[in-house]
Amino acid sequence: MSGDVLRLLTTGSRGWDDANLLRDVMNQFELEAVMAGASKLIVVHGGAKPRRDPNTGRFPARSADHLVHLWATLLPHEIEVVPEVHAARWTAACDPGGYPPCPREPHRKTRPAGGRSYCPLAGHRRNEEMVAAGLDHAVAFWLDRSTGTADCLDRILKAGYSPDDVTVVEQRSAR
Numbered sequence: 232m233s234g235d236v237l238r239l240l241t242t243g244s245r246g247w248d249d250a251n252l253l254r255d256v257m258n259q260f261e262l263e264a265v266m267a268g269a270s271k272l273i274v275v276h277g278g279a280k281p282r283r284d285p286n287t288g289r290f291p292a293r294s295a296d297h298l299v300h301l302w303a304t305l306l307p308h309e310i311e312v313v314p315e316v317h318a319a320r321w322t323a324a325c326d327p328g329g330y331p332p333c334p335r336e337p338h339r340k341t342r343p344a345g346g347r348s349y350c351p352l353a354g355h356r357r358n359e360e361m362v363a364a365g366l367d368h369a370v371a372f373w374l375d376r377s378t379g380t381a382d383c384l385d386r387i388l389k390a391g392y393s394p395d396d397v398t399v400v401e402q403r404s405a406r
């Protein structure tokens with residue numbers, strides 16, 4: 232990483248709950264950005280929030296995107312750290328002209344408890360948008376090889392970035 236403003240793309244699993252490991256990894260990237268002479272670190276993430284705890288009404292400390300956002304906005308930093316959120320538009324209309332495009336066949340799903348239907352490809356389009364926005368480095372907080380994170384990693388490499396541009400922090404949930 233080098234340059235005045237660095238863009239760190241972060242991707243990860245919604246079930247990720249190791250906040251300490253995530254913070255350590257993010258601190259290390261910030262340190263590297265400082266050493267590279269950067270004055271600003273833009274942290275790109277997908278804005279996936281965990282489901283609210285129905286008892287407390289609060290968001291639990293889970294979901295890599297959510298934890299990255301808390302790290303960026305709540306903790307003190309040596310340089311300016313700014314989150315750039317690319318939230319997936321799950322409940323928006325399907326997009327046959329998007330990338331990846333929606334097929335003509337019915338493919339929307341409905342969450343069991345919800346009722347509003349969503350397009351499962353919205354997450355892929357969000358990943359594409361994050362990668363297209365550009366990055367100096369990417370880090371994945373990958374739990375149980377979740378498919379959304381795998382898709383984002385694929386898109387980074389297909390966009391022409393090198394595996395050296397990507398750091399994968401992988402965990403398996405305890406059984």
Ligand SMILES: [Zn+2]
Binds near residue numbers: 324325338350351352
């Ligand atoms: Zn669709």
